[in-house]
Amino acid sequence: MTQEKTRANTEAVHALLRADVLGGVHQPGERLKFASLCERYGASVSVIREALTRLVEQGLVESEPKIGFKVRSVSIDDLRDLTATRIDIETIALAYAIERGGVDWEADMVGAHHKLERTPMLTTDGPPRISDEWEDAHGRFHIALLDGCGSPRLLDIACSLRDAAEFYRRWSQTRDTGRDVACEHREILEATLARDSETAVERLRQHYQRTAEILETALTA
């Protein structure tokens, strides 16, 4: 009786399906058939279809009319393009934030960073993998960094690119080869608070570049 929700509205199914795609429950390239999805999410064709349609528009799922839907497939080329684009966009946003951000922005940023530092990165039960809580805190920190930029449109783009990146991230689970991610975050925050745009941007760039390199080796292996 724990999950007896009589309301299976689209919003919820969309969130669920999205989480499953992002989390790798459905593999990239995998076909998403209505029959099995309806069963899995306990919803009707209509609501599954709406959820899929939205995911297509968000770039997480692909659709061929009359043929069906499938999870978007991954490639090295796309990963490189994504990384480069992400760096370009976030670089601009961070610079704006440093230029325009007020004290509220600073406060949120510091808060998000604090939470990130206090959240254990790896799970302790079972084989060590990056915990969902950490992923969440990590995302929030990076968004908090940009949040002072004052441009809803730019922020929105950054978020959607972050989602796309999440898609790749699960491959690199625990492959952090002697990398001090926490330190990188601390240094980015430090330069940002000091309003040192040059340094902050450069550190952010390296942060993403390193992640991408790890992902790339994981993807080729």
Place this chain on the structure above:
Amino acid sequence: MTQEKTRANTEAVHALLRADVLGGVHQPGERLKFASLCERYGASVSVIREALTRLVEQGLVESEPKIGFKVRSVSIDDLRDLTATRIDIETIALAYAIERGGVDWEADMVGAHHKLERTPMLTTDGPPRISDEWEDAHGRFHIALLDGCGSPRLLDIACSLRDAAEFYRRWSQTRDTGRDVACEHREILEATLARDSETAVERLRQHYQRTAEILETALTA
């Protein structure tokens, strides 16, 4: 018997509805009710809903769950944000294109520009307004400029921002106060072909800035 399509598939309805929203048939802020949309596009609730869902995800329509859909509303603030973001994004893309674009890119660009120059800007029948053909050629030229950038993701973002801008554009119909748009295009092309990144980017920036200013006065008036 000219339009007796028995197939009202989603793709078509989506395109139609999108064109109508972009073209101002449905005013910003206007509610989009299923009943009237079903009648207008001769389709069932399902396909209307899918089209609307997609438009929401594309940022052209807003949705409040259980309440309904409405055309996205416009504002000066959003126009400014949009313009600034567009300049930032296209600036990057153009710089990349100039840096990396090959001869095919050049050819497409020159071709698109030629077509733009040969397409009459204003309609001759009825009150003069900007013709759909010109709008189309105009969009294609600007996309052709960026197409050499080599980044599908960046190009995609640029296109979606262009759609958003289209949304505002219909207000400024024929308000071109002594502005030589054709000349601006020619100069942008010229600098781009000369691989003079600085100049090209600056001209593109001014091109958009001017458009935005005209739009802004039209919006406040």
Place this chain on the structure above:
DNA sequence: AAGCAAGAGATTTTCGAATATTTCTAGAAT
């Protein structure tokens, strides 16, 4: 043996009705 055609099965797409929710209206109570 290769290629083609027909048909069965699987799957997506569309429909119209049933259901759930919100919004409007009118009347009663304060």
Place this chain on the structure above:
DNA sequence: ATTCTAGAAATATTCGAAAATCTCTTGCTT
């Protein structure tokens, strides 16, 4: 007069089945 509430109307959401389409198999022809 104003606020509140019940009911009616309008509207969005969800469902399950019918229709359309694609895919795969099987048997036939060359």
